[in-house]
Amino acid sequence: MATTRLVQPTPKKLWLAAIKPPMYSVAIMPIIVGTAVAFGETNKINQSIFFTFLISAILILAWENLSNDVFDSETGIDQNKPHSVVNLTGNKSLIFWLSNLCLGLGILGILLIAWWQQDWTVLIIILFCCLLGYTYQGPPFRLGYQGLGEILCFFAFGPLAIAATYYSQTxxxxxxxxxxxxxxGMSTSIILFCSHFHQVEDDLAAGKKSPIVRLGTATGAKVLKWATTSLYALTVLFVVFNLYPRWILLVFMSLPFAIALVNHVEQYHAEPDKVNNSKFLAINLHFVSGILLALGFILPH
Incomplete structure (x- = not known):
């Protein structure tokens, strides 16, 4: 009788899962899109500021990811997560200080932009973004454990990050x-929302009231469908009211990615082993739609 062998992830795969390279779309897309809007309105771009902001955003997101692993290790929610950086290294203190180093370097880049402009506005906005990022998982707030992570994510990576980027150019x-x-902001929050479907049991055990814990996976799949549809409805609305140039309708080319995400979650929402890649489908949607948005502002109007 044949036996089924469980394939254990290789160390390389575990480290890739821990570092989460695709997640850095969340950091770079507000910078790209915010700069594209500024270019579309002024026909100018300061490349030094753009690349400094881009690197700083990546470093700040690295801080967010690493510090979240540290904070999650304290609540026990990651005990069944082999690709946690803390679990991989077994050294929570090292990861904590490494995360702070990333934050310090990221803020240093924003300080450089503020010095170039002789204006502290961008720094103030980004510091507020960092505060929201800390309250997500950091003690004593841990607002993500109350199901507020998507709201924090919306403001930090949407209105605040785009405003800071636009201001850095104009x-x-x-x-x-x-x-x-x-x-x-919405497409970023969709990524976080999708990350909860496969970890309901771990969230419940740790007392984390994620949106999916509160709603259930079936209702969560319906909310995802509504939120994803809203992206395209808002696009049409903003074009009608002349807030977007008509080239922004290029974003409808990302519909196949949206449909793939919604269909996948609708079919497998209650099967953790199959729905666990939904956040990567959401990242695909976030990245492709973001690039198309940026193109809509860069192309001649």
């Missing part, structure tokens, strides 16, 4: 950039 604010930030 030293002003824009209604158009605010409208764009709603799309980016």
């Amino acid at each position: 030293q002003s604010f824009s209604i158009t950039s605010l409208a764009v930030s709603v799309f980016i």
Whole structure:
């Protein structure tokens, strides 16, 4: 009689899962889109500021990811997560200080932008983003454990990040950039929302009241469908009201990624082993739609 062998992930795969390279789309897309909006409105771009902001955003997200692993290790929610960086290294203190180093270097880059502009506005906005990021998992707040992570994510990676990026290029604010930030904020929150479907049992055991724990996976799949559809409905609405140029309708080319995500979650929402890749499908949607948004502002109007 044949026996089934469980294939154990290799160390390389575990480290890739821990570092989560695709997740850095969340850091780079607000910078790309915010800069594209500024370029579309001014026909200028400061490349030094753009690349400094991009590197700083990646470093700050690295801090967020590493510190979250540290904070989660304290609640026990990651005890069944072999690709936690803390579990892989067995050295929580090292990861804590490494995360702080990433934060310090990221903020240093934002300080450099503020010094170039002789204006502290971008620094203040990004510090507020970092505060929201800390309250997500950091003690004593741990707002993510109360199901508020998606709201924090929306504001930190949407309106605030886009406003800071736009301001870094123009030293002003824009209604158009605010409208764009709603799309980016929602598509980013969808990634976090999808990350909960496969870990309901672990969340319950640790007392984490994620949206999927509160709603159940079936209702969560319906909410995902509504939220994803809203991205495209808002796009049409903003074009009608001239907040977006018509080239933004290119974003509808990302519909296959949206449909694939919604269908996958609808079919497998109650099967953790099959739905656990839904956040990567959400990242695909976030990245492709974000690039198309940026193109919509860069192309001649």
